Each structure stands twice: as structure tokens, then as C-alpha cells.
Amino acid sequence: MPTDPVLLDDLTLEQSSVVANNAMNRGRGLSGVNSYARELGFDPYEVLAERLRADPTARVTWIDVCCGSGRALLEAEERFDREFPTADVAIIGLDLVDFFLNKPRTPRLRLLTTSATAWRPPREADLVTCVHGLHYIGDKLALIESMTSWMTPSGHFAADFDPSEIRCPDGSPATTAVVDAVRAAGLTYHRRRHQVRGHGRPTFAATFLGADPTAGPGYTGQPAVVSYYEW
Template identity: 65%
Template sequence: MPSNSVPRLLDDATLELSSVVANNAMNRRRGLSGVNSYERDLGFDPYAHLADRLNDGSAVTWIDLCCGSGRAMLEAEDRFEREFPDADVTLVGIDLVDHFHAPARTSRLRLIAASVAEWRPDGPADLVTCVHGLHYIGDKLALLSAMARWTTPTGSFAAHFDPQSIRHGDGSSAARRVMAEFRRAGVDYDRRRHRVSAGGPRTLSFPAAYLGADDTAGPGYTGQPAVASYYDWRASE
């Protein structure tokens, strides 16, 4: 028996027009460090993580999906400019809504208004993040799989994720299937922080066909309205 009645499911193009997705405020004020920050939510300091690599003479690239206002990326740009003025640094922030806090000041940073479901990087990154952004994505499993592939051999990815937001076609939870694939691929899930992460590129293979998304699913674990994603797990098995 299904655990929930199945709502009308939206395709990605329709979902991106939803007020739940296009006007969400989850990542509008979050900075790089401090009380309301990437450092606090991710459990590590992205700037320090990348600065360690620069100290070894390496070039670094950070891709941040669903970057919101881009404040964290703008603050990172400023710090890299002051502390590593001659280093090879690439910062890329992508968000559906073009409400960036300020324009980029240097060529090191690109703030891009685009659908993260369609955007693709120019090359692999040392760090790929998505801070509370997957809550608003339709095909969450496709984006997770892409993020896991985009890292360099020594890079890593981290994203907030709620396994309960993944549903079977009948509305029941598919969280166990998702967690089983994480374990198979060597991907870590921190239940306390609701964070999925891994070092190095990983191959996530979810035997599921995406059916659509529900923007009326109600609040997720953050207390904010979120999107539930529906999949047919038998279609690809």
C-alpha cells in the first residue's frame, strides 16, 4: 500500500516556475564562515580546504550549485584575492534565480543564472558543493550522480540531502534504496547533518527512472517547503 496519495507530478521545466523553487530563501544570506555559513552547515571550512591545496602549489576549482545570492563565493573571491593574489583559482556559483548579492570583481569568479539540472562544468573540480539546494531539485538522484563524477581524483563533493524526499511511484519512501546505493559506491551519509559526501569521483548508479516532482510535499527537515521526487525503481532493473 502507498504511504501517501500520489499528487500531480511536475516535470523540471514546470517545477522551476514553482514559487517553492524559484523564490526559496534557503541560501540567500549564508556566508563563507560564521554563524550562518557554509563552514557551519558543511562541517568544514571550504576556504581552508582549498587554501591547503594552494599552499602545495596546486590550482583549485570550486563549484557551488544552488549558490543563492552567492555571498559565500563572493567572500571566497575576496579572501583569495587578498591572501593568494597570484594563485590559479576558479570559483563557479550556479543558481536558478539571478539575485546575486553583487557582481564578481575578478575573472576568478563566475556567478551563473541557470538550471543546475542542465548546467555542466568545463572540467573537474577540487570541491563541489550544494548547500541546502537539493531540497528544491526535481531529479535529485541525477544531480547527485553528476556531482559525484565532477570531482578531481583528489577532490570531494558535499551536499545536503534528505533520503525521505525520494519516493516510489506509489508515494512510499525509497530511502532504503538510496542508502544502499550510497553504501555500494562508498559515499558517506551523515544523518545528523543530513549531508552526503565522498572523496574522489564516484559512480552512483540508481536503477530508477525519474517520474516527476511534487512541490506540495510540505516542509522538509529544515522546516522550509521542499520538493519530493518520484521514481520508478523497476523500470531500469
């Protein structure tokens, strides 16, 4: 008979080897074959650059959660420095592990070693992304609520997300309830890409019970955390 999983809270989960790893998102750049542009379906730099080309006095902000080595953000910092040297640009990367590729060259970029679950942004963001990070989060739904609340009214959110990693207390998937809440908020769930994106701010009628880091690999083939909720 299979035994019930031992569910961990967020603080305990962050100390586990599955979550506190230095192998996630280390080599992904901004554009090209292994890149944010390929994974997300758009180039984050170009999204913000278009706003600055339309209005050079605009203030633009990009927050990337679970940024890994920060390679994509460092490349974006360099491109903004070349094309928009005087623009008001803020790029913020968050990761649980301090394994950044390089230090920021300018004050425009901040690479922070911190838990995204308790962090709050210094200003609203035009773009909030999370590339293959939610797989390692315990209370995934609370983080989605937080990340979408960080946006400006016209901001855009995009994150890799597998709703089958959300479970009911008996272990059954809560996929339908999650996708319904996402769509009701005006976000789009792309099943083929396993991605949630858009401008909405969802509210999930669920209570986080804990997470199981021993559930095995997710759709990426890498270990993933399964999160349990009372609905």
C-alpha cells in the first residue's frame, strides 16, 4: 500500500535538495536556441524596448522570478545600456541560490538571493516572468497571485506552469479548478507550452496544505514539487 506523502511547508521545502539546487536555469540566455525568447515565445527585452521606442521618457521594469544564473538579465542589461543609455530601466532577478553568472554592471540590474514567496517589489512591473521556476515552489498558487499583483495595469505576466502539480488532499489533480480560476481572471493557459500568461490577477479559493518534493520528475524530466490544497 502506498503511504501518504510527507508534506512540507515553504520554509522547510526551500532547504530541500530539490529546491535549493544550483542546476536550474543556469545556461538560458535572452535570445537564441536555449533562451527566454524561445521558452516564453517572445523576447522580454523587445517587449520593454518597444515601450521605450514609443516613449523614451517611459519607466520600464522587468521582474524575473527564479532567474537562475541571471544570464538573460545580464544580457538585457547590456542591451539596454547600448540602445537606451539614459532610460529609466529596472531589471530585478530573484533566485533562492546565489549562483549568478556575473555581478550587475549598472544600478539598473539587481540580482537578489531571496525567497520569492516573501519578497515585495520596490515598484510595479511592466513584465513579470518565471521560467521553469514554479515547479520548485511549494505554495505555487500564492506565488502566482503575488507575481500578477506586482504588475502595472498594462503589465504582462508569463510563467511556465503545470496545473497537474496542484493536488487535492486525496492526491487527485486539481487541474480543472486551477485552469478555470486562471481563465476567469483573464489569463490564458497554453496547454502545449505549459504556460500561463496575460494581464489578469487570479484569486484561488484554496488553502495550501504543504508540498511533496519527492513526487518525481515533472513534464520537463527534472524533479518537481507537487503542491496540495484544500478546495
